[in-house]
Amino acid sequence: MYPEPLQDLIDEFGRLPGIGPKNAARLAFHLLRAGRDDAEHLSTAIAEMKRRTTYCPVCCSVSADGATCAICLDDRRDTTLICVVQDPRDLTVVEKSGSFSGRYHVLHGAMNPLEGIGEADLRIRELLIRVDGGGVGEVILCLNPTVEGDVTGMHLSRLLVPRGVKVTKIASGVPVGGDLEYADELTLGRAIEGRRSLDA
Ligand SMILES: [Zn+2]
Structure with missing residues (x-):
């Protein structure tokens, strides 16, 4: 027309x-x-x-021209803590909450058996390589409060706990079924502080 x-x-x-x-x-x-x-x-x-x-060769978040991202390069950050998120936008929300000073790992999605999205489609292997490299004490699962996020969290926990790292999950308070991206910073900050262990 x-x-x-x-x-x-x-x-x-x-x-x-x-x-x-x-x-x-x-x-x-x-x-x-x-x-x-x-x-x-x-x-x-x-x-x-x-x-x-x-993608950052360390945390798999977005970067430019093949470089390691600014967070992975920042040596003031706690290298023993890794916060696992589904999406680079979730990383930004956690950063804005100001309640996390460790490093991140971005999965680029969540497992979804109905849609055929499995472990190999996410950056899970890269996470295991980081953990196996040593020096990681705790992995915080900061995934969407959805069925897919829960399935992914359980799977990661099964892979990580036998490797001797503490695995924690952010507290509820993030709306169930919602996207982490839409959580407000205060809520997310509290959810990180109130995280609970999955390996107990
Ligand atoms: Zn990075």
């Missing part, structure tokens, strides 16, 4: 999560009216993000 280049952009926006047809058209028309520089900055940012974003 619109000229092809404009309709193509509307269609691309429409494929993004949470963007319906009306919002897709609104964004496209916004860019049509915007200056050429603004539109080019956006297209460059998308291309550079795809080209340069990599």
Whole structure:
């Protein structure tokens, strides 16, 4: 209905999560009216993000150009504590809570037998390598309070406890069935402080 280049952009926006047809058209028309520089900055940012974003070789969180991330490089942080999260966005929420000073490990998802997502699809092997490397005293499971998060937590606990590390799980207080991403910082801070052991 619109000229092809404009309709193509509307269609691309429409494929993004949470963007319906009306919002897709609104964004496209916004860019049509915007200056050429603004539109080019956006297209460059998308291309550079795809080209340069990599995963930290230590914690598997996002980093740039193959580098180790700033948290893994920060030697003021407690290397005996690893907080396991599903998603890099969860890491950001825990960081903002200010209640954790150890390091992280990002799984990039959770186990979901119904959808065929198993251990091999997550960064679990990388976590075990870190633990087997020694020096880790406690692994804190900071996973979504969902069935998938619980299944993943139980599986990790079965793998980690025999390796002689303490495995703890954040306290309830994070809404059940919700995404950790939406927990407020205070709630999450308390949940980390109130974590309980799974190996008792
Ligand atoms: Zn890292």
